[in-house]
Amino acid sequence: MTALFRHTLLLLAVAACTLCLTACKVSYSFNGASIDYNKTKTIQIADFPIRSAYVWGPMQGIFNNELKDIYANHTRLEQVKRNGDLQLEGEITNYQQRNRSVSSEGYSAQTELILSVNVRFINNTNHQEDFERVFTASATYETTQSLNSVQEELVTQMVKDITEQIFNATVANW
Numbered sequence: 001m002t003a004l005f006r007h008t009l010l011l012l013a014v015a016a017c018t019l020c021l022t023a024c025k026v027s028y029s030f031n032g033a034s035i036d037y038n039k040t041k042t043i044q045i046a047d048f049p050i051r052s053a054y055v056w057g058p059m060q061g062i063f064n065n066e067l068k069d070i071y072a073n074h075t076r077l078e079q080v081k082r083n084g085d086l087q088l089e090g091e092i093t094n095y096q097q098r099n100r101s102v103s104s105e106g107y108s109a110q111t112e113l114i115l116s117v118n119v120r121f122i123n124n125t126n127h128q129e130d131f132e133r134v135f136t137a138s139a140t141y142e143t144t145q146s147l148n149s150v151q152e153e154l155v156t157q158m159v160k161d162i163t164e165q166i167f168n169a170t171v172a173n174w
Helices: 003-023 058-074 147-172
Strands: 042-045 086-102 108-123 131-142
Touching: 042 058, 058 086, 058 147, 086 131, 086 147, 108 147, 131 147
Parallel strands: 042 086
Antiparallel strands: 086 108, 108 131
């Protein structure tokens, strides 16, 4: 083999590899969403009312805003009022607190706050992905603190957890 022939063969191999790499399209999504934007362009997110026995007024607004924000910030879906390719609706079904642990003196040491949301999801481009499911999150606080002093922070934390669960179940296919 002459040096010219080896050099030409090497150039052909590099050109073939470059052609193969540019011909393939690899798509990564670092936010977890796996949406075919050719089929799915819109999402309809209804406001979720509170249907639990115990109510903290600001929770409904915090939840509805966070749910809409997660789809706005992590997808290219247009949010519409009706006839969405994807549809989310439901209600906040449970908001309660219970004793989590007891101190050596026999008093409550920690209280657990629990939030549950029932979600109905309809995928009008693939009805096999439709579901109705309850998503739940909890947070614990020391009983020496009043609920009023920690409620906003804990509800915001639980809402973030639940909206991430909903996002993953609907568009991340996890």
